Amino acid sequence: MGRRTTIIDVAKECGLSQATVARVLNGQKDIQVKEKTRERVLKAAQKVGYRRNALAANFRRQQTNTIAISIADITNPFFPELIKGIQDKMRDCGYSVIQLNNEWNPDIEQEHFQYMVQTCVDGAIISPSHPMTNFDTLETVPFILLTNSDLFSNYDTVGNDSKAGMRIALEHLYGLGHRRIALLVGGSMSSGSSWRRDLFCEFYREKGMSLPANMQVACDFSVSSTASFVQARKSMENFLSQNPLPTAVFASNDILGLATLQVANEKGIQVPEQLSIVGMDGIFSGEVSSPPLTTVKKNRAEIGRMAAQTLIDKIKKPQGWQTKRLVLPCKLLERGSMGPA
Amino acid sequence: MGRRTTIIDVAKECGLSQATVARVLNGQKDIQVKEKTRERVLKAAQKVGYRRNALAANFRRQQTNTIAISIADITNPFFPELIKGIQDKMRDCGYSVIQLNNEWNPDIEQEHFQYMVQTCVDGAIISPSHPMTNFDTLETVPFILLTNSDLFSNYDTVGNDSKAGMRIALEHLYGLGHRRIALLVGGSMSSGSSWRRDLFCEFYREKGMSLPANMQVACDFSVSSTASFVQARKSMENFLSQNPLPTAVFASNDILGLATLQVANEKGIQVPEQLSIVGMDGIFSGEVSSPPLTTVKKNRAEIGRMAAQTLIDKIKKPQGWQTKRLVLPCKLLERGSMGPA
DNA sequence: GTCAACCTTGATAACGTTATCATTTTAGGG
DNA sequence: CCCTAAAATGATAACGTTATCAAGGTTGAC
Numbered sequence: 070m071g072r073r074t075t076i077i078d079v080a081k082e083c084g085l086s087q088a089t090v091a092r093v094l095n096g097q098k099d100i101q102v103k104e105k106t107r108e109r110v111l112k113a114a115q116k117v118g119y120r121r122n123a124l125a126a127n128f129r130r131q132q133t134n135t136i137a138i139s140i141a142d143i144t145n146p147f148f149p150e151l152i153k154g155i156q157d158k159m160r161d162c163g164y165s166v167i168q169l170n171n172e173w174n175p176d177i178e179q180e181h182f183q184y185m186v187q188t189c190v191d192g193a194i195i196s197p198s199h200p201m202t203n204f205d206t207l208e209t210v211p212f213i214l215l216t217n218s219d220l221f222s223n224y225d226t227v228g229n230d231s232k233a234g235m236r237i238a239l240e241h242l243y244g245l246g247h248r249r250i251a252l253l254v255g256g257s258m259s260s261g262s263s264w265r266r267d268l269f270c271e272f273y274r275e276k277g278m279s280l281p282a283n284m285q286v287a288c289d290f291s292v293s294s295t296a297s298f299v300q301a302r303k304s305m306e307n308f309l310s311q312n313p314l315p316t317a318v319f320a321s322n323d324i325l326g327l328a329t330l331q332v333a334n335e336k337g338i339q340v341p342e343q344l345s346i347v348g349m350d351g352i353f354s355g356e357v358s359s360p361p362l363t364t365v366k367k368n369r370a371e372i373g374r375m376a377a378q379t380l381i382d383k384i385k386k387p388q389g390w391q392t393k394r395l396v397l398p399c400k401l402l403e404r405g406s407m408g409p410a
Numbered sequence: 411m412g413r414r415t416t417i418i419d420v421a422k423e424c425g426l427s428q429a430t431v432a433r434v435l436n437g438q439k440d441i442q443v444k445e446k447t448r449e450r451v452l453k454a455a456q457k458v459g460y461r462r463n464a465l466a467a468n469f470r471r472q473q474t475n476t477i478a479i480s481i482a483d484i485t486n487p488f489f490p491e492l493i494k495g496i497q498d499k500m501r502d503c504g505y506s507v508i509q510l511n512n513e514w515n516p517d518i519e520q521e522h523f524q525y526m527v528q529t530c531v532d533g534a535i536i537s538p539s540h541p542m543t544n545f546d547t548l549e550t551v552p553f554i555l556l557t558n559s560d561l562f563s564n565y566d567t568v569g570n571d572s573k574a575g576m577r578i579a580l581e582h583l584y585g586l587g588h589r590r591i592a593l594l595v596g597g598s599m600s601s602g603s604s605w606r607r608d609l610f611c612e613f614y615r616e617k618g619m620s621l622p623a624n625m626q627v628a629c630d631f632s633v634s635s636t637a638s639f640v641q642a643r644k645s646m647e648n649f650l651s652q653n654p655l656p657t658a659v660f661a662s663n664d665i666l667g668l669a670t671l672q673v674a675n676e677k678g679i680q681v682p683e684q685l686s687i688v689g690m691d692g693i694f695s696g697e698v699s700s701p702p703l704t705t706v707k708k709n710r711a712e713i714g715r716m717a718a719q720t721l722i723d724k725i726k727k728p729q730g731w732q733t734k735r736l737v738l739p740c741k742l743l744e745r746g747s748m749g750p751a
Numbered sequence: 752g753t754c755a756a757c758c759t760t761g762a763t764a765a766c767g768t769t770a771t772c773a774t775t776t777t778a779g780g781g
Numbered sequence: 782c783c784c785t786a787a788a789a790t791g792a793t794a795a796c797g798t799t800a801t802c803a804a805g806g807t808t809g810a811c
Binding site for chain 1: 461462463464465466468469472474476483484485487489490491493494497506507508509510511525527528529530635636639665668669671672675676694695697698699700702
Binding site for chain 4: 073076087091095121122124125126127128129130
């Protein structure tokens with residue numbers, strides 16, 4: 070009765086061996102089969118309604134044509150474009166994509182690694198939840214990291230040059246005459262916060278300016294974007310009450326930048342006339358604010374595509390792989406929240 | 411050499427049959443095995459480092475514990491929370507999730523359906539790209555639709571009661587004294603646009619008001635959120651030049667609402683003092699605008715979880731399934747863009 | 752015409768699990 | 782203590798594909 074038709078049914082139908090049928094229907098490109106037999110097979114397959122059993126093939130070849138993505142949280146507006154870039158490239162190359170959210174929780178992340186091993190994904194693209202993430206549990210699963218941090222310099226990584234990006238923003242503000250530039254960073258959990266502070270101080274030093282007091286704000290790091298935004302609002306409500314105000318704020322991501330903007334708007338501080346605000350990432354929300362948020366844009370789709378391509382290369386070249394570190398530049402995206410001092 | 415350890419190795423190690431070992435290690439809950447043997451097996455498994463080969467199991471059982479989600483586009487801010495809800499519930503139930511973007515393109519959607527059949531997903535959750543989507547190509551794959559449209563009343567669906575939601579918004583505006591309320595909808599592709607217009611006209615009629623001229627704006631539908639936003643801006647730049655202005659705008663989604671808000675801000679139209687704006691969906695960007703956008707919120711995570719649960723129920727009960735249509739209410743989320751007329 | 756080299760095709764053995772049925776062991780009642 | 786029923790375990794056959802190697806055909810040069 071309703072048994073699924075197999076390669077054997079096709080073989081019977083066309084009077085050829087199942088080996089030949091397999092070569093025609095599921096063979097790689099290195100086929101060696103006469104045009105005439107190919108047609109016979111195809112016709113028979115059509116007739117009996119053959120459909121390849123992917124599970125059997127996966128089992129036999131011990132590969133799934135599936136890769137996994139491990140990120141913090143798909144609802145964080147930073148990630149969807151990145152994911153999309155990965156998906157698009159992967160789909161072009163015949164892979165499907167399973168996406169896992171670790172909610173910045175290293176334990177969940179480890180669970181996910183376990184899962185990847187269990188489920189035999191062909192590879193993984195990982196945005197590390199944590200500077201100390203242990204990748205040994207991934208065993209033989211090939212993986213690529215989405216970061217440019219020095220902390221992961223032994224691994225294959227694809228990331229934006231955030232340092233250069235931050236520098237561009239600061240230089241640009243300086244060029245516009247800003248001398249009281251403030252820095253807004255997320256809390257200690259965010260692995261990037263310390264280098265940002267370092268770079269910030271160094272920038273002031275380089276320019277021969279002394280760093281005014283009270284020019285750095287750290288707000289608590291939160292799992293969700295909404296919570297982060299609320300935290301940042303609180304910090305900025307306080308911060309933007311001081312006198313004199315800074316003339317510009319560099320926020321280490323757009324969510325913090327948008328919080329700053331909203332508070333400034335509420336307080337009647339004119340942006341950009343009285344206060345310039347520059348964010349980082351280039352998320353959609355920055356486009357719809359009033360004024361639109363000037364930002365250091367990371368091309369997340371491109372990062373995703375490159376990570377995907379790199380992973381595929383790595384999967385296809387199991388030995389002799391050389392660690393790769395790909396770095397993409399950031400670009401200053403001038404919208405409306407930055408002006409002369 | 412480095413061969414993977416199998417159930418047979420475990421059996422040898424502990425001197426039991428592979429059947430028994432399998433019962434212990436991979437058996438369902440209906441186990442019937444003595445506690446003592448269970449321990450023997452577990453210990454042996456540990457010793458030889460057994461790890462279940464999921465591919466073999468999938469093949470044998472002809473199921474993948476994987477479900478697919480088909481949506482328009484993960485970069486559309488409406489979707490990530492929905493996806494998250496699905497993922498969370500599915501993960502709790504031992505399923506993993508593959509997410510596919512059709513970019514509102516019915517052809518790509520059909521490709522995805524093909525893929526689902528091929529790849530033997532256990533089920534699918536689908537946000538239809540199109541009112542005429544053909545689901546026959548899904549063959550025996552059980553699926554749930556994310557919609558509440560009457561067009562899909564023969565299928566299992568989970569969706570928000572958008573009509574009721576829109577009505578709530580209009581009533582509320584009316585209650586605040588608004589009599590010149592405008593409607594902003596996306597273009598013809600959006601299957602929802604016609605019922606919105608109908609409901610809009612009916613509302614005016616019900617209230618015994620005559621519908622003023624020039625109170626409906628349609629802007630071209632675009633694939634990406636950014637493009638939609640730009641389109642909507644164009645339409646509203648024009649629309650908000652008229653005299654007299656409406657006192658309120660109901661936008662059929664937040665992106666359109668935010669475009670309206672941004673244009674109003676640019677034109678120096680005070681929101682909400684001169685113009686109230688209400689959107690629909692409750693996306694993150696509406697939280698960070700100035701003022702924050704009042705909106706008819708859809709609980710997308712909840713929709714996702716319910717869809718996931720319903721799909722699981724359907725998968726587990728192959729026969730005797732009764733078509734289910736789940737409808738969740740929308741809530742008015744008052745933020746800052748709505749006030750008295 | 753022969754022989755080698757190559758191109759096609761065929762036969763068949765895995766792959767590691769689950770499921771079925773048979774067999775052995777245990778428990779319980781008389 | 783035996784017999785029966787139930788519980789626990791064992792033996793083994795799939796599942797449908799891919800991969801390996803062997804066998805058969807064809808071609809072309811000498």
